[in-house]
Structure formats: structure tokens, C-alpha cells
Amino acid sequence: MQKKYVTFIFVVLSLFSTLVCSEVDFNASTWVYDKVSNVDVFGKHDSNVIAHIDESFKKVIITTKDKKLTIKNDFLENNNVCSTDFVSLKKTPLSYYLSQKTADMYKKVYEESNVPLSDDIDLLMSLYPGKECPAPYAEILRVNDYLTVSDQNYILFFKHVNEDEVRGSSKVRKMDLSxxxxxxxxxxxxxxxxxxxxxxxxxxxxxxxxxxxxxxxxxxxxxxxxxxxxxxxxxxxxxxxxxxxxxxxxxxxxxxxxxxxxxxxxxxxxxxxxxxxxxxxx
Structure with missing residues (x-):
């Protein structure tokens, strides 16, 4: 009886996983820091905060390969920020932010950054509890061709690139005075x-x-x-x-x-x- 019960739970969990896991192929993909939103989720603009974020994250590279998420930041003396097994889950803004008001606030920030926040997003997170990447990378969203994280209520955008663009990283990131x-x-x-x-x-x-x-x-x-x-x-x-x-x-x-x-x-x-x-x- 106990064996049948365990088997039943395993089947249910397996079916649940097929429902929520993303179908996006994250294997052998690379993203580099592209920009930070011009305003935070409350509509505020702070040039000091934006400049600090920009300077701190401009050398970040995120890679996914063989179900492993790796983050490096050449701005740091030890550039190895995180490496963990990850899973990607299908989400909508409402199911992720758990509030329509909060979802609408974030949608506005994304739209002002010319990256519409559609209902088709994916959540990347550690496969194992307790082995999450440090903030702000514990939860990463895939939105269109970007990976995004939230830091100090601003949205940071990491653009999907190919290997040639990574090698020529000076050409990958287009900065401007904004x-x-x-x-x-x-x-x-x-x-x-x-x-x-x-x-x-x-x-x-x-x-x-x-x-x-x-x-x-x-x-x-x-x-x-x-x-x-x-x-x-x-x-x-x-x-x-x-x-x-x-x-x-x-x-x-x-x-x-x-x-x-x-x-x-x-x-x-x-x-x-x-x-x-x-x-x-x-």
C-alpha cells in the first residue's frame, strides 16, 4: 500500500512538472549585461543609483549549459559569482508577482525600457533549495530575448548573444548617457x-x-x-x-x-x- 502511494505521488509530481516547466531551450546560451531601467518600479529616477548599478553589473555574463547556470562578473576580483543546477518554470506576470497591481507596476517599467512584459515568461531558479545564487540572481526571469533581475527596485537587462559577440564584448553592450x-x-x-x-x-x-x-x-x-x-x-x-x-x-x-x-x-x-x-x- 505504501509503495503504491509513493508511486502515485511520483506520477502526480511528474505530471505537474510537465505542466509548469518551460519548453525554452536554455542549453549553451549566453547573456551579457545590456542596460538598467531608467526608472524604478515606483517611477523614480536616481542618477546616482543607476550609475552605480551600471558600473557594478556592466561586466556580468550569464551562461546556461548542461542544466547549469553560471554567473561571472569581471568587475570583481574573484569573478565567479555563482554556479548552480537550475530549473526553468513557465510563469505569467500575475503568477510570479502574485498581485495584479504589482504586475502592472513592473509591466510599466519593462515597457519604458522597450521590453514588453508579456504573459510568456520563464523563471530560472536553483534546482535545490539552499543552493540559490546570491541576490539579485536568486530568481531570474526570461522576458523575450532578455534575462532580467531586480536590484534596488530597478530592472537589469541581460541580452542574449552568440559566442562571437561575447568575444567582442566591447561591441555587445551599447551604452548611452541615459x-x-x-x-x-x-x-x-x-x-x-x-x-x-x-x-x-x-x-x-x-x-x-x-x-x-x-x-x-x-x-x-x-x-x-x-x-x-x-x-x-x-x-x-x-x-x-x-x-x-x-x-x-x-x-x-x-x-x-x-x-x-x-x-x-x-x-x-x-x-x-x-x-x-x-x-x-x-
Whole structure:
């Protein structure tokens, strides 16, 4: 009788597993960090938090092979974050978040990140209790072509890539200034003029300048090395004017045919702030 009971339980559990386990093939797949949401689940934007997350996770690589989940972060001295046997379970936003209100809040964050949160998602988690990966990797969601985790109420996105892209990792991740910046008045109707406020926590003015040059679409017009004195350079059909306005204060003016951009840097003890003012003729 006891043997029949155990057999019955085993059959039920097996049938249950076939119902909830994902059919997505995660074998020999690789994901690399791509971006962090511009707002958290409560709709708040904190440039300091976003920049810190971006810096901490930008070298994370997640791989799945032979039912093993492995996470490495080359930002850390010991880059081996986690390696565990895993299972993937089919979920919907409601069955995962257990509240329609909470699910709707997360859906909004995903949508603002151009990754719609559909009903077809998968939960990746450790096969064995007590052997979970550390936060924020204990529970990982597959949403479209991304793996995502939540950290400090922000969503981190890891993009699926092939081996060639992993080897050329500098080409995999496309960063932009949105990780550091936000429009001063995002609800303002565009009239040709915009003001964008940026924060580079922990960076001096020179480092913030290099980051601007690296990520901005106008970076190619900036001097490869930050000038230490006032100077004016010719670029294409315009010019770039560097004006120091005191210690740790610099204004760079880029004047082109139909557009003027002013970069105003202000270095402080906690990092460097930047105001970008753009005036366009249209």
C-alpha cells in the first residue's frame, strides 16, 4: 500500500512538472549585461543609483549549459559569482508577482525600457533549495530575448548573444548617457531647446568628460584630451569652445550650422554634475 502511494505521488509530481516547466531551450546560451531601467518600479529616477548599478553589473555574463547556470562578473576580483543546477518554470506576470497591481507596476517599467512584459515568461531558479545564487540572481526571469533581475527596485537587462559577440564584448553592450542623465522637464513640449541634467558619481571632471566623449553622439567633436586652458577648435562646419570658469568648473560650447550645445561641468567632492543645454533651429 505504501509503495503504491509513493508511486502515485511520483506520477502526480511528474505530471505537474510537465505542466509548469518551460519548453525554452536554455542549453549553451549566453547573456551579457545590456542596460538598467531608467526608472524604478515606483517611477523614480536616481542618477546616482543607476550609475552605480551600471558600473557594478556592466561586466556580468550569464551562461546556461548542461542544466547549469553560471554567473561571472569581471568587475570583481574573484569573478565567479555563482554556479548552480537550475530549473526553468513557465510563469505569467500575475503568477510570479502574485498581485495584479504589482504586475502592472513592473509591466510599466519593462515597457519604458522597450521590453514588453508579456504573459510568456520563464523563471530560472536553483534546482535545490539552499543552493540559490546570491541576490539579485536568486530568481531570474526570461522576458523575450532578455534575462532580467531586480536590484534596488530597478530592472537589469541581460541580452542574449552568440559566442562571437561575447568575444567582442566591447561591441555587445551599447551604452548611452541615459544611465547618467535625465531631461530637466520631460513633460515639456519640444520647442527646439532642451536642458538635460547629468550626474557622474565618484568621478572627477576629467573622468566625466571622458565618459561624455565615450557615450555622447557628439563625442567625436570633442578633444581627445581634456584641455587644461581655454581654447577654441574648428570641427567640420563649426567649432568647439572650452572655457574654464574656476576650479572644477568648465563650459564647453559646440556650435554647428543648425545647433548649439553647451556642456557645463561642475566638479564636487561626491562626483561631477553636468548640465547639457541644446538649442536647435527647425
Amino acid at each position: 544611465s547618467y542623465c535625465r531631461d530637466e522637464d520631460p513633460n515639456k513640449e519640444f520647442d527646439g531647446a532642451t536642458n538635460t541634467e547629468c550626474t557622474f558619481p565618484g568621478m572627477g571632471l576629467s573622468a566625466a568628460y571622458n565618459k561624455l566623449k565615450e557615450l555622447s553622439s557628439t563625442g567625436e567633436y570633442l578633444n581627445p584630451k581634456l584641455p587644461t586652458t581655454n581654447e577654441k577648435d574648428k570641427v567640420d562646419s563649426g567649432n568647439v569652445d572650452y572655457q574654464w570658469q574656476g576650479k572644477g568648473k568648465l563650459k564647453i560650447s559646440l556650435e554647428m550650422d543648425n545647433e548649439s550645445i553647451h556642456y557645463i561641468f561642475n566638479e564636487e567632492s561626491t562626483g561631477t554634475n553636468l548640465l547639457i543645454s541644446t538649442e536647435s533651429q527647425y
